[in-house]
Amino acid sequence: xxxxxxxxxxxxxxxxxxxxxxxxxxxxxxxxxxxxxxxxxxxxxxxxxxxxxxxxxxxxxxxxxxxxxxxxxxxxxxxxxxxxxxxxxxxxxxxxxxxxxxxxxxxxxxxxxxxxxxxxxxxxxxxxxxxxxxxxxxxxxxxxxxxxxxxxxxxxxxxxxxxxxxxxxxxxxxxxxxxxxxxxxxxxxxxxxxxxxxxxxxxxxxxxxxxxxxxxxxxxxxxxxxxxxxxxxxxxxxxxxxxxxxxxxxxxxxxxxxxxxxxxxxxxxxxxxxxxxxxxxxxxxxxxxxxxxxxxxxxxxxxxxxxxxxxxxxxxxxxxxxxxxxxxxxxxxxxxxxxxxx
Numbered sequence: 001x002x003x004x005x006x007x008x009x010x011x012x013x014x015x016x017x018x019x020x021x022x023x024x025x026x027x028x029x030x031x032x033x034x035x036x037x038x039x040x041x042x043x044x045x046x047x048x049x050x051x052x053x054x055x056x057x058x059x060x061x062x063x064x065x066x067x068x069x070x071x072x073x074x075x076x077x078x079x080x081x082x083x084x085x086x087x088x089x090x091x092x093x094x095x096x097x098x099x100x101x102x103x104x105x106x107x108x109x110x111x112x113x114x115x116x117x118x119x120x121x122x123x124x125x126x127x128x129x130x131x132x133x134x135x136x137x138x139x140x141x142x143x144x145x146x147x148x149x150x151x152x153x154x155x156x157x158x159x160x161x162x163x164x165x166x167x168x169x170x171x172x173x174x175x176x177x178x179x180x181x182x183x184x185x186x187x188x189x190x191x192x193x194x195x196x197x198x199x200x201x202x203x204x205x206x207x208x209x210x211x212x213x214x215x216x217x218x219x220x221x222x223x224x225x226x227x228x229x230x231x232x233x234x235x236x237x238x239x240x241x242x243x244x245x246x247x248x249x250x251x252x253x254x255x256x257x258x259x260x261x262x263x264x265x266x267x268x269x270x271x272x273x274x275x276x277x278x279x280x281x282x283x284x285x286x287x288x289x290x291x292x293x294x295x296x297x298x299x300x301x302x303x304x305x306x307x308x309x310x311x312x313x314x315x316x317x318x319x320x321x322x323x324x325x326x327x328x329x330x331x332x333x334x335x336x337x338x339x340x341x342x
Contacts, residue, residue, distance in 0.1 A: 045072035045138070050083055050157060056139055058106075058152030062090050065104075065152040068145040074111070075137045081159045083132040085139075088154035092123035094147050099194055100210045104143040106153050111136040118203040123149070130203075131160065175200045176317040180267065183309075184258065188271040193307060196269050200309070200318055208320055212307070247284060248294035250276040250330045257306065257325060267309040268325070275302075275327050282335035289337035296330035303327075 048054065056073045058065040077083050085108065094104035101121035108117045112134020120127045130137075139155060175183055190196050197205035197212075255275050257268040278294045285292035308323040 045074050047074050047076060050075050050077040050159060053156065053158045055154055055156045057154035058141055060152065061154050062151030064148050064150040065143055067143055067148050069143050071141045073139045075157055077135045077159055079135050080162055081135060082162060083137050084158050084160050085130040086156045087127045088156070089126055090151045091126045091153050092149050092151050093121040093153065094149050095122045096206070100206050104149065107140045109138040110134060111138055116204050116207055119207055180265065180311065184267045184271065187267055187269055187309065193269065196307065200320065212320060212322060247280045248278060248282050248333045248335045249280055250333055251279045253277040253279065255327070260327060261325060265310065269307040269309070273304055273327065276329040276331065278330045278333035285335040285337060291338040292335050293338060294333055295336050296332070297334045298332040300329050300331055301326050302329050
């Protein structure tokens with residue numbers, strides 16, 4: 001009687017011990033990357049499955065964020081939905097340098113378009129709302145080792161149906177959709193290169209400014225400086241010099257770059273530049289001269305660095321780059337008689 005009971009007890013212990021061991025192993029192998037609210041940790045970024053409303057923010061928001069960190073969140077929505085981002089009114093990161101966010105900034109990238117929607121820093125104004133064109137968007141926050149600010153940032157996200165994400169045809173043509181003549185007229189009215197960039201790319205103009213002034217392999221502009229020796233001291237010479245200044249001499253003229261360079265396929269900013277060209281009358285020319293004209297006797301080429309705008313092929317927006325243009329400058333002028341008096 002005792003022997004069968006011992007066999008039964010041993011069998012039960014073996015069975016339940018195996019189940020306990022199996023349960024322990026299954027629990028150990030559960031994916032450790034899964035967290036609450038659909039958040040997963042990966043080596044490079046935190047993946048957030050967007051099924052409703054939520055938020056991402058700088059560490060310790062709304063207090064001073066830590067130094068020397070880089071955080072990335074990838075928001076993933078269903079394929080038939082779009083992601084809308086709205087910034088909290090409390091926004092403040094390290095100020096930009098020369099209008100460009102170089103040190104501490106938050107950046108939003110539309111992964112379906114492979115395009116950066118914007119980069120923001122400082123505390124002058126809260127970034128505008130953003131809506132993705134696809135179902136994935138990336139938010140990146142970087143702070144360097146100097147001058148952390150407060151309160152940092154907080155971005156709230158929500159879902160929009162594809163039909164509600166925006167009209168298919170914009171009511172106003174974007175700069176890249178305008179023809180070259182209309183775009184040229186508009187750009188010519190802008191006062192600074194910052195205004196040009198803001199008009200062309202309102203959401204990413206700071207990135208364009210940063211890229212624009214990076215060193216490139218294009219030929220650097222050249223400068224030719226010519227000094228004039230002034231003589232005089234006596235009244236007669238001074239009077240003669242004053243007359244010469246208003247006679248046939250090199251003087252400032254404004255020229256349209258598109259007309260001067262015969263480039264109707266491009267837009268330049270500034271659209272006009274100053275050049276030295278011969279001007280003034282030839283009243284002091286020989287009295288025997290019937291047709292006296294002011295002409296250049298010494299001409300040089302000078303190089304000016306300007307902003308060049310061109311349409312990309314296939315309607316892929318505008319190409320923006322710094323380029324050198326070569327313009328003629330008249331260094332010396334003289335009155336030349338075309339027809340002698342017979």
